[in-house]
Amino acid sequence: MNWDDIMGPGPASSGPASRTPAKARGGGGPEPRRRGDRKGPASRRDAKGDADSEGKGKGKKGKKKRSLGRKIGLGIVFSLLGIVILGMAGFLYLYATISVPKPDDLALAEKTTVYYADGTTQMGTLGDVNRQIIDASTLPDYVSKAVVASEDRSFYTNSGVNFKGILRALWNNLRGGPRQGGSTLTQQYVERYFMGETTSYVGKLKEAVLAVKINRTQSKDEVIGNYLNTIYLGRGAYGIEAASQAYFGHPAKDMTLSEAAMIAGIIPAPSAWDPAISPEKAKERWERVLGLMVEDGWVSQADADAAVFPETIDPDSLNRESMQGTNGYLIAHIKQELVSSGAFTEDQITQGGLRITTTIVKERQDEAVAAAQTMNSVSGWDPVHQHVALSSIDPNTGEILAEYGGPDYEQRQQNAVTQDIAMAGSAFKPFALLANAKQGGTVNDTYSGASPQTFPGLGQPVTNDGGYSFGNVTLVKATAYSMNTPYVALNRDVGPENTMKAAVDAGIPEDTLGLNKELLNVLGSASPHNIDLATAYATIANGGQRVKAHIVREVTNSGGSNKLYETTVSPTRVFEAEEVSSIMPALEAVTTGEGTADSVAGALRGFTTAGKTGTSSDQLSAQFVGFVPNMVTAVSMYQSDDNGNSVPLNNVGGLNQFHGGDWPVDVWTEYMQNATKSLTEKDFTWIVKSNRNSKNNAPSSAPTPTQEPTQEASSPEPTNEPTRTSEPEPTQTATPGNGNGGGNGGGGNGGGNGGGGNGGGNGGGGGGGANP
Secondary structure, eight states: OOHHHHHOOOOOOOOSOOOOOOOOOSSSOOOOOOTTOOOOOHHHHHHHHHHHHHHHHHHHHHHHHHHHHHHHHHHHHHHHHHHHHHHHHHHHHHHHHOOOOOOOHHHHOBOEEEEOTTSSSEEEEESSSEEOOOOGGGSOHHHHHHHHHHHOTTTTTSOSSOHHHHHHHHHHHHTTOSOOOOOOHHHHHHIIIIIOOOOSHHHHHHHHHHHHHHHHHSOHHHHHHHHHHHOBOSTTEESHHHHHHHHHSSOGGGOOHHHHHHHHHTTTSTTTTOTTTOHHHHHHHHHHHHHHHHHTTSSOHHHHHHOOOOOOOOGGGOOOOTTSTTHHHHHHHHHHHHHHHTSOOHHHHHHBOOEEEESOOHHHHHHHHHHHGGGGGSTTOOTTTEEEEEEEEOTTTOBEEEEEOOSOTTTOOOOTTTTOBOOOGGGGTHHHHHHHHHTTOOTTOEEEOOSSBOOTTOSSOBOOGGGOOOOEEEHHHHHHTTOSHHHHHHHHHHOHHHHHHHHHHHTOOTTOBTOOSSGGGGGOOOBOBHHHHHHHHHHHHTTTEEOOOBSEEEEEOTTSOSEEEEOOOOOEEOSOHHHHHHHHHHHHHHTSTTSTTTHHHHHTTTSOOEEEEEEEGGGOEEEEEEEETTEEEEEEEEEBOTTSOBOOOOSBTTBSSOOTTTHHHHHHHHHHHHHGGGOOOOSOTTOOOOOOOOOBOSOSSOOOOOOOOSSOOOOOOOSSOOOOOSOOOOSSOOOOOOSSSOSOOSOOSTBOOOOOOOOSSSSOOOOOOEEO
């Protein structure tokens, strides 16, 4: 071992001082006399004697100094040798006792990428670590060679550890110079992949042992490949793939020689030497790497001369925050669905480098966002306190095609579709129709539309909106006009518990706030999520087969070669096709003629349309759930104050009253006019002919009808206060009812409005009235 290579040359030396040897004493005789020699005076002899004496004294002192220097030098050498011997002994001991550990979790952490339904258009990412692990063999050869030339020129010949470099760094550190590491690429790989950062001598020794062991078990290509996948390269990018995207906007497999040299050059200080921050330094380092590559024979001089410093992306333009804007709600929903499935933990989702393909169609999502945000141009609309929820699903598969949960997730982390709840109002009435169909009834059955009407067990009479009174009407007309009194009578006949069961069978969760078996449940005191209503109506649109709404289609590893998860679609028949077919005329009547959503059929000419509007009492929420073959869309609107309490939707767009047939229908139509352009089926193929006999359930004499309204009527509040049994946690608190039909009883908006209030002394608790 050449110590000059390790320590560098020692300080310059001039050699020992020259002097005349003293005369020998005893023997040899006197020195021959030469002609002309004469004895000098005594004074000269004395001077000579003094000079000889002085010279002898100086000689002794010089010998002492040289002896002390030798001792110090030998001491240093032996100390260093001792350190080296102890280090080698420790190295050999550790080599014999240390095994290669499992990779550090952080080193393997890789961001998860989320895609739209096409599987190629990126929606966003999940995870704090921006890393995409790739097969390094797909990279151009000059990528790894640029890194080797810049960081460890002996990489392909060393044993994983550069002992000269380590000793040189140790000598420099002992002399008090700047601290040096002396690490090879293999050691850096060990630090990042297995151990984490370490600066202690013991830690460095362990690092060196592992480097040697790994060098004996992994090929150089494997080591450099793993190194390239783990190293931090600035701009929040870990690994060469993420760095290529962050700096150049394309995959690492497409990197040019110039780009590879630039990345390799900034490895020691990627944030400080980013071309956007320090272009001069970045270019200086780039030139250095190209020069070293030429010296080491990795590229020709001609190729290096032809290289041009690469252009990089403006770092401010990078989309680092996937949770911003409307997509943040989608990303959060995706994460929640996968965790709830039990297939993945949160850490696996955020660090596992997964590739998630969703059910969201990019075009449908853009159309949903545009439609929902048309409300921002409506006079009196306050997007901070007034909320729109829109979900659109395929009733055959349950795939969510579009979801508008709010304008900006970072401003409000509450998804209007999956977390907020709002009173269903008259949108709940179709479940009574299903219960009636189960018992052999038909929508041509007749009931009294008189208002008010009294019913046993209720402390107050039931009224229609505005007090309008009708004669005997079929359930088709009662549905089109959204009358309350015929539906309460229907619910009495079929049994409110059966109406509740039909709702649950269709897809309304059993633990929905306000869902109960009381007579007035038909008026929509329950407060489901927007997606729950869409799911339940999808059961109708699918001919009685229920499917689970979902936003994730499949999950694979980052390369897409290994499928880890796939949502299984398992339709469950909960109603016969004939039963559902029998109620369709009533739901179709809502979207045609004088129905509360009569503009729908005209906007979607050629399609068979159906649905139901719903408005809670006091205008606390307004909804429309409508469908055509192969697409169901639910739109909900509601308002909250600064404290999250539900407040009425008043004075929006110059309207004194806010109904489901107003802005919710407008937003629904705006979306569906575009979304249905890709649909080919115009009619429901599962419809079968129904030969049911209608019944007249009206009293023998009915009151004279008054003027027919175009909006549905409100009802008195239910007598029993609903009980909330489980999630979601509401963001809005309960507003007690006033006992006279204007209360906000067992329903809720935003995060849920709680139970009914006390009636005005006559026993009637607050309840969710049903308006159009």
